[in-house]
Amino acid sequence: MINCQIVNSHGHVDHVSANGQFKEPVYLHEKDFGLCKQHTSSEFRKGSIENAKAYMDYATGQIRNILPNDFDEEANLELGTGNIVPVKEGDVFNLGGITLKIVEVPGHTTGSIDLIYEEENWLYAGDAMGSFLWLFC
Numbered sequence: 001m002i003n004c005q006i007v008n009s010h011g012h013v014d015h016v017s018a019n020g021q022f023k024e025p026v027y028l029h030e031k032d033f034g035l036c037k038q039h040t041s042s043e044f045r046k047g048s049i050e051n052a053k054a055y056m057d058y059a060t061g062q063i064r065n066i067l068p069n070d071f072d073e074e075a076n077l078e079l080g081t082g083n084i085v086p087v088k089e090g091d092v093f094n095l096g097g098i099t100l101k102i103v104e105v106p107g108h109t110t111g112s113i114d115l116i117y118e119e120e121n122w123l124y125a126g127d128a129m130g131s132f133l134w135l136f137c
């Protein structure tokens with residue numbers, strides 16, 4: 001049996017839309033709960049599905065359906081938010097010798113978070129950190 005620990009770095013659709021496929025809690029900063037609810041709503045999913053059905057391949061100029069052949073549209077529309085559970089600055093996940101600590105990084109969204117892998121001093125970042133972000137000290 002696989003024990004999953006699922007943490008969303010923020011509430012945008014490309015990070016939360018699969019939450020409903022898991023029975024386990026999905027951790028998300030409370031400030032992004034509303035965004036998550038919006039981006040996992042049936043109405044929002046309908047828009048994403050229609051976009052996928054008419055995907056523009058910019059390399060060829062062709063419009064095509066990129067949904068898998070076995071995609072279950074009705075099931076997808078009903079996935080919801082999943083079992084979202086709030087996390088905040090300083091919360092810690094102990095994964096048997098691996099300690100991940102939540103750090104709040106508002107900006108990309110108000111509830112954006114990153115995870116610090118304390119034993120190795122690594123940072124697992126979501127969209128709050130990217131090649132287009134400049135840091136000034």
Ligand SMILES: [Zn+2]
Pocket residue numbers: 010012108127
């Ligand atoms: Zn994002």
